[in-house]
Amino acid sequence: MPDGNLRSARELTVEDLEARTRPSELGFEDTSELTPESFIIGQSRAVAAMDFGLHMNAPGYNLFVAGPTGTGKTTYVLDKVREVAVHRKAASDWCYVHNFSAPDEPYALSFPPCHGREFARSVANLMDAVEGALTSAFNSDSYHHECSELEKSIALRVEELWSKLEAYAREFGFSLRKTATGVVTVMQKPDGTPLTRPEFEAMPQQEQDEIRQHQTVIADALEATLHHVTSLQAEALSAQRTLDERTARFAVEHLFTPLLTESGNARIQGWLSALRDDVILHHRELRSVDVPAQGTTIQASVDLTRRYKVNVLVDQTGESSAPVVIESNPTYFNLFGRVEYKSVQGGMVADFTMIKPGALHRANGGYLVLQVRDLLTRPVVWDGLKRALRNRFIKVENPLEDQLWPSTSSLRPEVIPLQVKVILLGTADIFQWLYEYDEELQKHFKVKVEFDSSMDRTPEANRQYAHFIAAYANANGLPPFSAAAVARILDESSKQSGSHDKLSTRFNPIIELLNESGYFTRIRGSDAVDARDVDEALDKRRRRSSLIREKVLQQILDGTILVAVSGERVGQVNGLAVLSTGDYAFGEPHRITARTYSGRRGVVNVERETALSGHIHDKGLLILGAYLSGEFAAETPLSVTATLVFEQTYSMIDGDSASSTELYAILSSLSGVPIQQGIAATGSVNQFGEIQPIGGVNEKIEGFYYICRAKGLTGTQGVIIPHQNVRHLFLSRPVQEAVQSGMFHIWPVTHVSEGIEILTGLPAGERPFDENTVFGKVERRLQTLSHVATHAEHPS
Template identity: 50%
Template sequence: MQATNWWSRCSSTCRPFPKTYRRCRSTCQNWPAYVLDNLILFKDSEGPRSLLGGMTGVGPMPPGPSAGGAALGVNPFLPFDLNVLVDNSGVEKMPIIIIEPNPNWGNLFGRIERRAIMGTYVSDHAMLKPGAAHLANGGYLVLNARDVLMAPCAWEGLKRSICNREIRLEEPAEQTGFFIPQGLRPELVPLDLKVIVTGDESIYRLLTSADNEDFWDLFKVKAEFDSQVSLNEENMMAYCSFICRTCADEVLLDFEAGGAARVMEFGARQVADQNKLSTRFGQIKDLLIESDYWARKDDSNTVQDHHVMQAINQKIYRLNLVEERIRDMVSDGSLLLDVTGEEVGQINGLAVYDLGDFRLGRPTRITAQTFVGREGLINIEREASMSGRTHDKGVLILSGYLGAKFGQDRPLPLSASLCFEQTHEGVDGDSASSIEIYALSSSLSGLPLRQDIAVTGSVNQKGEIQPIGGVNQKVEGMFDVCRTVTGLTGTQGVIIPHQNVKNLMLRDDVVEAVREGTFHVYAVKTVDEGLEILTGKPAGKANAAGVYPKGSVNHLIAKRFGELNDSMRGYYQGVFANG
């Protein structure tokens, strides 16, 4: 009767699928023959007799197992059981979207489980378990590229399944030659799904170059997600919506308008752009949770702007130990750095150190020495194998700039050395190229440079200042050193490229100091503008004859090149005369 009821339900379900219907019907027709051939599996045992039967206080022995299948641990009704591999009866929304966080072979394509019976492992159709590909069949499967590539055989199996449009439930160990007891060969499952693989740009480029035979054919659509968005009314409303949703999901206090504004200001600082907002919402969520903590500790009913600032400052405090140690070394004189006075051939440059979870700006002394010779510019960092390619390029640009400006009618007999003082690690980046020009110009002209002003900015061969990265950390690094070593004198400041003004998202204390005139930020477009700020003298512009105004910085540099040229000529004339 149970088989009849089952067949009635099964036939009504399978009739729309003729092939499945025929197979189910054939299976049901074979059941009587199977039962007759295996009657021993269904027989019940009378149970063992007790040798103490009839004695007072001794009960009968418990019933024993059946004579056949149950005695061996086999369910005699197993062939009549159904294994519903995928049950979508509870799915409420379509299409189905499956996100697999651990895409190894078993989690992707299913597995064949086993049980131990009499010293061996056996399996049956009821022990077939589905994978993410089965669950997502007819919908979407979302995977992380790095996780799939790290799982053995998973990437090749995924490509094979997509290409053949079928899921093969098998043991991956069989492909490596291992012996698998009682292997099942389940029939192939037709596959119809969309696979979405997420990852960073480097993994995408790796796959397009190393796996281009299959990758281009299988994954045809590439979608890029930016880490920043424009700062406009629509995105600000979206930011506020994200704040509200996070507060609801994490049971946080409501944010006041000032607190939400601080969060958006933090997002703008993360991308260092006054017109952009960060879309790295993991960092924003962490800030919201920590701000809520400080608001609750303050017994506030809402999160206000000073709670957000406290969360930001506390995070900086947990990470800025290296920055504090550098300031201490400057204060006690271990790191030589002047933030007052003037020096010839010496200038304060600005560097950024990236520690992974924290970036800090550090002022660094850069010196230049010039003398008679033909060696040209000597980059001490390069000679010591401590210079990166970008920094080497920046130094080579200096030769082009000096030659174009002062070597049009005569050769430049110059030997000069450039050095980042007290740096014991590698130097890279071209943001110091303009600084090195200022140091060289000071050494050649004999004019001292202000030490209370630090400089950053790259330069091209035409003397135009170009933008750099990390401008906020660089400005704040100089500000902190000045405030710690001597206090703000009202003359200290930083020279930055004019293109980086839009990237300024400075701390409140730095903004307040600039507003009060105790600290300054100068934006320059050319090398000459920077020279005028650092020397206090006009840079000078050449007339039609190529002559610079007397007393200008460029006039003194040109004059010094003339003296070096005469010195070299006199030296070689003496050598030839003494032949």
């Protein structure tokens, strides 16, 4: 355990409070002397992983780019993907066409790049030629002559049948008469006039019976003749169809030959052949002619001609390299395509011409870049993407089709083979969550490209930063930055990284600082950005966001929030917390008090008792109790109850950064030694009393300093911090000046014994504890409390 050294021997100097860059070390006067360079800074690990993932062509080697926002990962990914895509051939065109055997299942046809639109144009021209050829063929004299000859031939045969029937009827004394309702037989008298019914009924019964028998014979003959005529009419219709089909085939078949010959793809040739056969079959609907056989005029059907169109789904016209698609709004339809519907007689119908592509279609054969957060907010999309990668095809469907009205027509387009490299952009937390809970992530995204939020602060890193600043200023019309301004920006970047030996690779805040510094330079009327412009930009930014901080400060100054920065009190110490308003964080001191008395409850956390303590804070209190027991109750049971309170806090408290501060308050209460109220403390503690680092050290120190300055600096005030946090210090100029002048102090400590010495001015003590040390007084008090507790339990 450390001995009681003087406070001044453990104080930090002003050189410890910030890692400063000397402008002279940069090697230039201003950034106009530098050549703007475009490269990713401080991400060698990510660059290597990205290069591997983009060139690895085995299945499943898609990329998950993980890292905090503002590191430039999106810009780098897009630049790198486009760079790689240039060296890959353009992707295929894809078209949907009508399936003549199953209209609800359109065919997907693949074409070399830039040939899909050409094929669609060729088919459209072909159909124009087909319509013209059909119209011409069926209006020709030869066609009309053949139709006329066919009609004459059938008419002569029909006339011959009727003549034979009439002659046959005359042999029996009957004639045939055609009426509106058919053909009837009429009995004739010798003079050729019709026999009336009265005359028939006046005849002898034998003659009547004979006439009826003849009439039956004639009726049978008539029926046979009518059947024969019907057969001749069917034969005529069949012959007309044959003539029409032969005429249509002769008119259009040769038109398909060039397109069939040019296409070397069997699927395309098969579809063209089916198209040709369908055109011949439906030639009547495709021409506008007077058809002699029926005597009607037929117009081309719009709905029919739609089936002969080509829906160019993906068109790579003008592209010479693999596609790179960034889908900023990956809804299901935007990603996988959709089928549009139209209302027809109360129902929703669709055809293949209403199929629209999605981002996967456009990126097929290339690269697709997506934000993973956008996918996860739409679970159907995430599952659909994994399914597409697993099956290696794109299926256009409605994921909610089973919930639609029954009147919606179902269209099932043929799937399209998928070959795409998917790059997901997200954070490390999302990657970790998916890796743990979604096993398919490991299967489909085998390459993790991890961007770091910081890089080592080296001369080479400083040079790269300076070139980045030069490139950004040049590209965005900003004045050049002086070496002093660049040095100040490097210091700010190091502060954002949280360590003296690091630089931040989150460039969004740096870019904001460049723009704001340039703004103040223009107001000042200067030709170059100086360090004062950077400082003013930082000061103005803090000023814009510090309203809540100023209100809290005012509450402390007017006594609403009780914080003492002078004098001394037993069992009371200033702890430090960090409050955040989203874009601004600041430190606020809190009074922590402890009361100790006889009992067996140990350390009682009032916040926990009132459900205002988080799990980590509770853990810190349990560790604190373990330290007390191990240090002072190794042989005698710890018979004490200690209540700890964060005074005037009414919201949840979490974190263990105040555990050492709470321990100081308990030690002061047990020993009766007062704590200097001008000193605040922060740091977590382990079971052995060792001080551990915490977050927000700069905000905590500055928060307490400004309270002390507002109430009046005495030269004895300061803050105790964990020694590990020294390299995280980036304190403001006023704090540095106060430290340099001796009006404010910062003490790094490694053990709780060092902290209690600074707070009380007494040695902590070593075993065996001297009664004039803090620990000696604590031990003597605990022995007294143990005796009191034992006597209370066993009064005899």
